[in-house]
Amino acid sequence: xxxxxxxxxxxxxxxxxxxxxxxxxxxxxxxxxxxxxxxxxxxxxxxxxxxxxxxxxxxxxxxxxxxxxxx
Numbered sequence: 555x556x557x558x559x560x561x562x563x564x565x566x567x568x569x570x571x572x573x574x575x576x577x578x579x580x581x582x583x584x585x586x587x588x589x590x591x592x593x594x595x596x597x598x599x600x601x602x603x604x605x606x607x608x609x610x611x612x613x614x615x616x617x618x619x620x621x622x623x624x625x
Contacts, residue, residue, distance in 0.1 A: 574613075590619050
């Protein structure tokens with residue numbers, strides 16, 4: 555097997571609906587500008603609050619993608 559190198563970046567996705575939707579938003583947005591996404595790991599979940607309760611759900615996601623060979 556050939557050796558590979560991966561880059562890991564950290565993103566924060568937000569949603570008014572759920573943590574799942576927040577994580578999905580982060581991964582889908584990353585997929586619009588990055589190729590060869592390999593793994594997404596949710597590392598932290600939190601919520602934005604105001605006097606009425608939950609305003610937004612936030613998911614901190616670590617996404618890895620494979621470096622491509624120079625062409």
